[in-house]
Amino acid sequence: MNRTTQLPDHRPVRDRNGAAATAASPRARTATRRRPRSQQWAAWAFLAPVTVYLALFYAYPLYRNVDLSLRNYTVRSFVQGNAPFTGSQNYRTVFDDPTFGPALMHTVVFTAVCLFFQYAIGLALAVFFNQHFRLSATLRALFLVPWLLPLIVSASTWSWMLNSDSGVVNAALHAFGIDPVNWLTSPSWSLTSVIIANIWIGVPFNLVVLHSGLQSIPRSLYEAAALDGAGAWRRFRHITFPLLRPVSAITLLLGLVYTLKVFDIIWIMTKGGPADSSTTFATWSYRLGFGNLLPAFGPGAAVGNLLVVAAVVFGLVYLRVQRKQYAS
Numbered sequence: 434m435n436r437t438t439q440l441p442d443h444r445p446v447r448d449r450n451g452a453a454a455t456a457a458s459p460r461a462r463t464a465t466r467r468r469p470r471s472q473q474w475a476a477w478a479f480l481a482p483v484t485v486y487l488a489l490f491y492a493y494p495l496y497r498n499v500d501l502s503l504r505n506y507t508v509r510s511f512v513q514g515n516a517p518f519t520g521s522q523n524y525r526t527v528f529d530d531p532t533f534g535p536a537l538m539h540t541v542v543f544t545a546v547c548l549f550f551q552y553a554i555g556l557a558l559a560v561f562f563n564q565h566f567r568l569s570a571t572l573r574a575l576f577l578v579p580w581l582l583p584l585i586v587s588a589s590t591w592s593w594m595l596n597s598d599s600g601v602v603n604a605a606l607h608a609f610g611i612d613p614v615n616w617l618t619s620p621s622w623s624l625t626s627v628i629i630a631n632i633w634i635g636v637p638f639n640l641v642v643l644h645s646g647l648q649s650i651p652r653s654l655y656e657a658a659a660l661d662g663a664g665a666w667r668r669f670r671h672i673t674f675p676l677l678r679p680v681s682a683i684t685l686l687l688g689l690v691y692t693l694k695v696f697d698i699i700w701i702m703t704k705g706g707p708a709d710s711s712t713t714f715a716t717w718s719y720r721l722g723f724g725n726l727l728p729a730f731g732p733g734a735a736v737g738n739l740l741v742v743a744a745v746v747f748g749l750v751y752l753r754v755q756r757k758q759y760a761s
Contacts, residue, residue: 495741501734511730523731527739530732532709532717540713543628544692550632551688552681555639560673562640563647573644580637588701591630592617595702620710623703627711630698635691639684646680647673679758686751690744714740 502523510516527533562573579587594601595616603613616626650673658668696715699705705712705720712720714736722733 498734498737498741501730502732502738504731506730508728519731523735526732527735532712535709536712536714536717536736539624539711540693540715543624543631543695543713544689546628547631547635547692547695548685548688551635551639552685554632554636555684556643556677556681558636558640559643559647560669562644573640576640577637579634580641584634584697585701587634588630588698591626591633591698592702595626617703618707620708623707623711627699627702630702631692631695634698635688639688642684642687643677643680646677650676679755682751682755686747689747693740693744 503518503520504510504516505519505522506516558576562569593599595603597603597613597615597618600616602616606613614622616622654672654676655668658672663671694715695713696719699711699713699716700719703711705716718733718736718740720733721729721736
């Protein structure tokens with residue numbers, strides 16, 4: 434009698450509709466469950482250093498600054514940590530201070546003028562260097578020097594150049610028969626002086642970012658426009674500027690945040706003077722908190738928080754505009 438060994442049936446199991454269905458083994462189901470969890474732990478491991486960094490160097494200092502603005506801190510209470518809670522009293526003190534109006538106006542003028550000229554000059558240079566002529570890369574690298582120098586070096590250099598007695602700027606004006614200008618000691622010219630210095634420092638950043646944006650625009654668009662008879666200005670107006678709009682938006686936003694908090698240049702060149710003629714919120718906040726024998730930590734932190742609120746508001750406006758552009 435021959436015994437027939439029955440082999441296991443490896444045919445696929447079919448459902449009611451006749452479709453083949455393969456039953457997964459318990460080990461395969463376990464691996465399927467574990468794989469997303471392991472990927473999730475890996476994602477958290479990569480996010481942990483960034484989260485810790487943001488918490489220690491951004492969230493905690495911001496919390497401490499808000500706490501400073503809501504309490505009456507003195508030197509003793511700043512060390513001991515028992516400052517009484519005063520609510521919005523520090524903000525009312527700032528708003529009632531006669532320096533608030535001029536500082537607000539100087540901050541707006543300083544930020545707006547610097548942003549306009551930094552972007553305009555940076556865009557003009559980016560379009561110029563986009564022609565790829567000989568030595569364009571070398572000249573573009575030389576334009577980065579003001580951006581790479583430490584701010585204390587740049588501000589000290591401009592202080593020497595704009596010196597009323599021995600500055601090279603007044604020497605050049607004298608060579609053309611123009612009377613010397615008290616750039617740093619005249620209330621009429623001090624704000625203009627720090628604006629010129631900050632524009633010189635910020636132009637290379639705009640040049641680099643906008644030039645990289647120009648590289649992403651296809652050359653075929655310019656060639657087609659040239660074949661249609663479009664001149665250089667029409668090509669810039671209808672091709673370059675519209676396609677460069679996303680890069681321009683982020684450039685202006687970053688420039689705005691940087692310009693709002695400019696302190697080093699103004700403090701080194703004029704210290705916000707003379708007679709508060711170049712005082713901005715950044716220099717006023719520092720002077721309230723650290724520039725006096727009796728520091729006012731609370732009002733100084735309140736002025737700093739106003740700058741933070743302004744930066745956040747403009748950031749939210751930028752995100753809203755970008756969302757509308759992507760939606761359309």
